[in-house]
Amino acid sequence: xxxxxxxxxxxxxxxxxxxxxxxxxxxxxxxxxxxxxxxxxxxxxxxxxxxxxxxxxxxxxxxxxxxxxxxxxxxxxxxxxxxxxxxxxxxxxxxxxxxxxxxxxxxxxxxxxxxxxxxxxxxxxxxxxxxxxxxxxxxxxxxxxxxxxxxxxxxxxxxxxxxxxxxxxxxxxxxxxxxxxxxxxxxxxxxxxxxxxxxxxxxxxxxxxxxxxxxxxxxxxxxxxxxxxxxxxxxxxxxxxxxxxxxxxxxxxxxxxxxxxxxxxxxxxxxxxxxxxxxxxxxxxxxxxxxxxxxxxxxxxxxxxxxxxxxxxxxxxxxxxxxxxxxxxxxxxxxxxxxxxxxxxxxxxxxxxxxxxxxxxxxxxxxxxxxxxxxxxxxxxxxxxxxxxxxxxxxxxxxxxxxxxxxxx
Amino acid sequence: xxxxxxxxxxxxxxxxxxxxxxxxxxxxxxxxxxxxxxxxxxxxxxxxxxxxxxxxxxxxxxxxxxxxxxxxxxxxxxxxxxxxxxxxxxxxxxxxxxxxxxxxxxxxxxxxxxxxxxxxxxxxxxxxxxxxxxxxxxxxxxxxxxxxxxxxxxxxxxxxxxxxxxxxxxxxxxxxxxxxxxxxxxxxxxxxxxxxxxxxxxxxxxxxxxxxxxxxxxxxxxxxxxxxxxxxxxxxxxxxxxxxxxxxxxxxxxx
Numbered sequence: 218x219x220x221x222x223x224x225x226x227x228x229x230x231x232x233x234x235x236x237x238x239x240x241x242x243x244x245x246x247x248x249x250x251x252x253x254x255x256x257x258x259x260x261x262x263x264x265x266x267x268x269x270x271x272x273x274x275x276x277x278x279x280x281x282x283x284x285x286x287x288x289x290x291x292x293x294x295x296x297x298x299x300x301x302x303x304x305x306x307x308x309x310x311x312x313x314x315x316x317x318x319x320x321x322x323x324x325x326x327x328x329x330x331x332x333x334x335x336x337x338x339x340x341x342x343x344x345x346x347x348x349x350x351x352x353x354x355x356x357x358x359x360x361x362x363x364x365x366x367x368x369x370x371x372x373x374x375x376x377x378x379x380x381x382x383x384x385x386x387x388x389x390x391x392x393x394x395x396x397x398x399x400x401x402x403x404x405x406x407x408x409x410x411x412x413x414x415x416x417x418x419x420x421x422x423x424x425x426x427x428x429x430x431x432x433x434x435x436x437x438x439x440x441x442x443x444x445x446x447x448x449x450x451x452x453x454x455x456x457x458x459x460x461x462x463x464x465x466x467x468x469x470x471x472x473x474x475x476x477x478x479x480x481x482x483x484x485x486x487x488x489x490x491x492x493x494x495x496x497x498x499x500x501x502x503x504x505x506x507x508x509x510x511x512x513x514x515x516x517x518x519x520x521x522x523x524x525x526x527x528x529x530x531x532x533x534x535x536x537x538x539x540x541x542x543x544x545x546x547x548x549x550x551x552x553x554x555x556x557x558x559x560x561x562x563x564x565x566x567x568x569x570x571x572x573x574x575x576x577x578x579x580x581x582x583x584x585x586x587x588x589x590x591x592x593x594x595x596x597x598x599x600x601x602x603x604x605x606x607x608x609x610x611x612x613x614x615x616x617x618x619x620x621x622x623x624x625x626x
Numbered sequence: 627x628x629x630x631x632x633x634x635x636x637x638x639x640x641x642x643x644x645x646x647x648x649x650x651x652x653x654x655x656x657x658x659x660x661x662x663x664x665x666x667x668x669x670x671x672x673x674x675x676x677x678x679x680x681x682x683x684x685x686x687x688x689x690x691x692x693x694x695x696x697x698x699x700x701x702x703x704x705x706x707x708x709x710x711x712x713x714x715x716x717x718x719x720x721x722x723x724x725x726x727x728x729x730x731x732x733x734x735x736x737x738x739x740x741x742x743x744x745x746x747x748x749x750x751x752x753x754x755x756x757x758x759x760x761x762x763x764x765x766x767x768x769x770x771x772x773x774x775x776x777x778x779x780x781x782x783x784x785x786x787x788x789x790x791x792x793x794x795x796x797x798x799x800x801x802x803x804x805x806x807x808x809x810x811x812x813x814x815x816x817x818x819x820x821x822x823x824x825x826x827x828x829x830x831x832x833x834x835x836x837x838x839x840x841x842x843x844x845x846x847x848x849x850x851x852x853x854x855x856x857x858x859x860x861x862x863x864x865x866x867x868x869x870x871x872x873x874x875x876x877x878x879x880x881x
Contacts, residue, residue: 437749440742440745440746440749441749443735443738444735444738444746444749447735447736447737447738448733448735450697450729450733451729451733451734451735452746453697453716453717453718454695454697454717454721454727454728454729454733454794455721455746455747455749455750455793455797456717456718456721456722456749456750456797457718457749458716458718459718579737582737582777
């Protein structure tokens with residue numbers, strides 16, 4: 218007991234690192250903006266010097282970074298649903314699709330519309346949020362596996378609808394020729410030859426989303442998500458409206474996917490159903506898990522790393538192997554093994570670092586709860602229920618008959 | 627199953643000071659799907675009392691508490707709290723109205739620190755009102771102060787129970803529902819917990835206590851209800867219930 222109670226000083230942070238963390242926590246938005254500016258500048262400069270400049274031209278790098286922004290947004294949004302509220306969503310790409318198609322309808326020869334980009338960013342997010350609530354409302358009674366299966370179904374339904382309603386969606390061809398955003402102040406023109414403007418725009422959207430998500434995570438709502446993730450009944454008994462809180466998690470996740478969708482459609486200039494298959498939902502979930510569920514910076518970094526590996530590294534690996542002329546490896550297309558590598562990475566991760574590459578403080582503590590239990594237990598009277606098996610001692614008195622599992626709402 | 631007890635050998639009516647008691651259950655019928663768990667429960671708790679609800683496994687004690695706190699809703703019958711019908715009110719609103727519930731099995735947030743657990747209990751409170759409540763809980767349970775930065779899951783069983791009660795108190799309830807606070811605790815800790823429950827009551831919180839440890843519960847309660855297969859079979863002042871022969875046989879382990 219003595220060692221544990223003194224583990225954390227209660228009187229202000231002492232080490233410079235802790236002081237920096239405390240400062241960052243207090244000035245969240247300013248820290249995010251400052252960090253993003255630094256990262257952006259670094260990412261403008263780095264592609265112009267080796268080794269990055271050997272791999273591809275700097276414009277190609279900016280294009281890659283802009284695309285990575287889409288996945289960073291998706292991962293941060295899914296993190297709200299899975300990492301913060303603890304609701305497993307396997308059909309997250311559906312909201313991405315809805316955001317993308319919303320922009321396609323507002324800016325394409327197909328719909329004869331050409332609406333301004335920035336308002337459409339908000340509209341796309343709002344439409345996705347409405348669908349998030351529409352999906353959330355009937356599924357809220359479900360938990361765990363059942364919720365996952367429902368969302369999986371929704372994730373399948375949406376692209377199939379876009380595929381089969383060809384009168385309204387051009388079916389498998391998708392909606393093409395989508396108009397790019399109109400020139401914006403500071404960023405200039407958006408053309409296929411100038412990915413730089415897209416890159417900066419992507420950074421701005423990511424920064425905005427990050428600030429909003431951090432604000433939510435630090436607020437009452439964030440704490441309510443956390444409580445629901447741990448124990449829904451206890452959360453309700455503490456005065457949390459579990460229905461609206463879970464709905465909000467779905468809506469916020471969908472909103473972020475909506476942002477990503479609008480940006481993606483405006484950049485690719487085509488949307489088609491096969492862009493939103495299960496593989497996307499799965500990839501984003503893997504990014505969240507690899508990055509460090511529950512930590513916004515962590516999942517953003519995870520998404521960035523995974524995307525770069527997928528898009529740049531595997532492609533380059535093919536080139537490198539060809540140049541080296543290794544006899545049997547030259548026949549291997551590494552991109553084909555993308556999901557195999559994903560799978561292996563996830564298995565290794567669960568074995569050796571289940572909290573992810575960049576875990577939140579909370580997750581790290583949760584998953585290493587056993588470490589905190591080390592040391593002698595100096596309470597002879599109350600040995601029985603320790604952390605890892607809460608409620609184990611209830612078997613003494615046998616759970617009361619009325620407590621049928623699954624009926625405890 | 628214990629032997630049935632002759633209904634209402636002691637007539638017990640709540641001592642209502644002025645008008646209606648704080649909490650009144652009338653003909654409450656609660657179901658789990660097809661299972662008829664509460665079959666017309668009548669019960670009342672007056673302000674300032676400690677009332678205990680005893681009975682065997684499956685008698686409906688936990689269901690009764692859940693029905694009061696809004697985690698379950700009765701199919702028939704009414705639950706009135708401070709004069710208003712709250713039978714259909716969801717749990718989170720009842721917390722705001724002043725019903726605190728420390729559910730069965732403690733259900734603390736094992737991955738949050740002790741302090742975070744207590745702050746979750748204050749979810750419905752205005753920020754300036756929280757520190758005095760926190761101080762009160764920490765004074766009642768000095769152990770929680772010592773361990774305020776430790777994760778809930780790393781606490782011992784007794785400490786977890788203290789945390790569960792403390793968390794329920796953080797909503798500043800006028801009526802506190804306690805579900806088996808002595809479950810799985812050592813005899814010394816049981817004594818401590820019951821002493822604290824009495825202390826909480828003397829500070830002005832009305833307590834409805836569900837217990838299997840009938841002797842302990844009856845010794846601190848003002849009045850008691852005995853529940854059997856979803857019905858109240860006996861009600862009255864705790865002393866009378868304790869001296870009732872059938873209760874002594876069924877719950878107090880006497881021959």
